[in-house]
Amino acid sequence: MFNHIQNNDFASIVKGRRSVRNYDENVKISKEELREIISEASLAPSSANMQPWRVAVVDTPEGKEKLRPLVRFNTLQNDTSSAMLIIFGDIQSYAYAQEIYDAAVEQGKMPAEVRDSQLKTILSMFPTLPRELLVEVAKIDSSLFAMQLMLVARAHGYDTNPMAGFETDQVAKAFDLEEERYVPVMIISIGKAKEEGYESVRLDSEKITFWR
């Protein structure tokens, strides 16, 4: 983890993050580095540590061509980025519950009794929750992952652009993912910036804070 980053300056990573739409088409991020970026972003927290985030990495010419008509006005990002990362929330994330909790016990991070009682709760609760609630949890947790991924990308020397404007009802099917299970959250383009993004303004903290 974090063995191949170029920038470890937290303040500069956060302050310098911009939405970058135009990337250097000659820069290709290796699968190995994309795996590292995804693993590092995965350190985000999630409900019951179910880690419902899933990433369809679209980095081949064929994939990009398939995605192009689905990204509306975001074709520049699709055409120039190293990869388009379609972030999905898995509403059957509990399928990995046993594996996650067993690994925690094996690695000495959780007593077996805690695993047993928590697994029992998770496996009796999650599958009975209404779909709407599972979708909501998956989207919130996947957004935590997405934010951390955008920062991790900058540590690796890349920039990103999170996009909500795409055909959310078509992306799962287009990339051979079960529509009922994988709910699209956002698309993040990633690559080497060719043009800097615009600086943008923020509301004063007093406008968004209620003291109670």
Next chain:
Amino acid sequence: MFNHIQNNDFASIVKGRRSVRNYDENVKISKEELREIISEASLAPSSANMQPWRVAVVDTPEGKEKLRPLVRFNTLQNDTSSAMLIIFGDIQSYAYAQEIYDAAVEQGKMPAEVRDSQLKTILSMFPTLPRELLVEVAKIDSSLFAMQLMLVARAHGYDTNPMAGFETDQVAKAFDLEEERYVPVMIISIGKAKEEGYESVRLDSEKITFWR
């Protein structure tokens, strides 16, 4: 921004983040520092830069007492943290659109013509969107803010715990916020850790990645 942080090591901030439930009750974070943390977290991106995140900062004994029955099994965090931050999504975030885009023009970050055309789009589109979609956008964007806030907190020497288990249908009203407008997303406790959080495991990146 970031003038008062204690740790600027990105990798250590991300790797060391744990869900901390037990805090040193003697450590009170000043309003000034909470404002800084909120402002720094606000550098997160959002749809059309509408910044729909809102934070009810519960840091008084009266506020904590009011919140206590609403946080279910999370009373330890409520009792010991410096503050409980209730993160809401504002589904009328476009009420600030004019102010945000005017400020961008005043600060030389956007040409006036761009502001005019984007504002026209935002103000004709957002208010007509179905409530369900506005809620979804507000929750996703507020989650981006929430993740950045948890990292910023660590830069300031504090720890956090994101919580989904609370009475989502009661918190707005309990803290005198318009229920129709402010949609609860999560609660984040913040304070000085008394006990370290548990290390947890993550799925291998290949389990969560689809190469396309």
